[in-house]
Amino acid sequence: MATIYEVAALAGVSPATVSRVFNGNTVSPEKTRAVLDAAGKLAFTPNKTARRLRKQSSEVVALLIPDIENPFFTALARGVEDRASESGFSVVLCNTDDDPVKETNYLQIAASEQMAGVILAPASDEADLGAIASLGRPVVAVDRTTPYPVDAVKVDNRAAGIAATTALFDAGHRRIACIAGPVGIESTEDRFLGWRQVMTARKSVVPGDFLQHANFRADGGYQAMRQLLALPEPPDAVLTTNNLMGVGALQAIVEAGVDPARFGLAVVGELPFLFLTPPAVVQVRLPARHLGVTAATMLLERIGGDTQAARTIVLRAELA
């Protein structure tokens, strides 16, 4: 790894001039050529660490997501990455496991690594964005919002819940249960509220145990579905508020010998790698990739110096 000094020496100029050549400042054509020649010969690449220390900023953004093994979040990450790398930024992916401690830890790292910004799917309302914010680094919340006044991109979750539930009604189901995510996570909470709103509007009877709170993963959906099926008067349909719980629920349904084409299943999100499921499954497609692209775009705007008041962009989910 050649340094700027070696290049300067070989080109017969000062290090400052080499730096100027690489940063688009005014340098005479001859010196420019001399520098580029020397840089080429030495295979010079500017040391990013030194640059970062001096500039107090880098071309790296952090993306904090709860679960890298959930296809929804990988699609989102894909969107962020594609958009960021278009602008020459790298993305550091961090798994928070929905754990506020890990989340805080990663935010700390992002700050001390001089990252240019953070895109965050907050694990909790407690996410301490203070440290980052006081450094003037932009933050964009994605999928979920936070109490802090930062940009956010989310989905109209209530509408998604309403659409899914309504579709089940329209298919003739009446006793519709809901498998919701953990309490306190905004996105699934809103979807659950959509379900409740429809049930109330349609004056449907909803026994208390038709609402199940489960963890966000397939095993959570599986357990919850088994409990629902074991009820003395089980539901005739169910809504799960995310994709993986839908996977689990479907598994439980099939295992129980219930015909999934008769029993109504609606999922907010997509059943990943779906191929054999009966067409009766209602899915509300979430624009995961688009969510990522939008968040990255907003973040890049902020990094570029945009200082308008915090915006919240709401994307619509569509029934598929």
Place this chain on the structure above:
Amino acid sequence: MATIYEVAALAGVSPATVSRVFNGNTVSPEKTRAVLDAAGKLAFTPNKTARRLRKQSSEVVALLIPDIENPFFTALARGVEDRASESGFSVVLCNTDDDPVKETNYLQIAASEQMAGVILAPASDEADLGAIASLGRPVVAVDRTTPYPVDAVKVDNRAAGIAATTALFDAGHRRIACIAGPVGIESTEDRFLGWRQVMTARKSVVPGDFLQHANFRADGGYQAMRQLLALPEPPDAVLTTNNLMGVGALQAIVEAGVDPARFGLAVVGELPFLFLTPPAVVQVRLPARHLGVTAATMLLERIGGDTQAARTIVLRAELA
């Protein structure tokens, strides 16, 4: 963000002493306490960038994988991350899309960012590890090997191909086709060789077009399967050499109205989020997470100064 100088001033010591406190060097108890007090008051966190510049190394490793949306690679990534963060390292995930250009670019970044090491699923034999290697940064190849003398962790792919194909034979199939990945990618190439070996050993007739090369994703498997089914004398079973092509193939089979329980399907890898597939599908489970953990462990050993000759660890896949 307080600096070491402010802490030093507040504690009434020199910056060097503050550094020593934070790096476990000999400092008298009183001064240690003074420094820790001051650091606490100022919420001091050492600037990682400055440290990295000085130490010429960081506690970040890069992980280069071809496709972040493939569950095999996310599971692998998960393994790497869990192991790395156990030792206080962060992982930067990079998507190469199996594109040698992107791959080279990321390797370049890893070098100029002073990353401590790289774990790489090589997109091609051309991956230029020279730059990284000359810096003395360790590299571990995972899932696939490289011509460079670096540590590697892989799966016994030939055995996996043999096991899968044999299982189809044992289930009574004879006309077994193979949907292999792109030419030149070691892992699937070996699985395909396993298939061929079994077919030859069993003296099975294999028409030329029973071997299809497809891209690595679901659509590749889907297209290839459709072509196979459209043959005048189609196969009665098929082996796909990775998970996503298996998803695509299954979809094509179902769509074509063929009973997937009668038609033999074997997949090297797991059908992700599988729930409704007929039990007849043969899957060879790959130890994805374990691959990641092992690679990370080897890399950390190297970072720790281990200089023994390059090792290759081969993990076994098991029929599920």
Place this chain on the structure above:
DNA sequence: GTTCTTGACGAAATCGATTTCTTGGACTTC
């Protein structure tokens, strides 16, 4: 012809840590 402006470019400061060098005092050792 003298003064002013402008622009290229080198010297040196800077970012914030770590690490080497140096110093001075306490403690051994004979």
Place this chain on the structure above:
DNA sequence: GAAGTCCAAGAAATCGATTTCGTCAAGAAC
């Protein structure tokens, strides 16, 4: 008690870029 040993801790160098500041020469303006 003089000489040698050891160790805590400050001063200063260092990592490799960027950026401020100052200089000098060429060209413009009067």
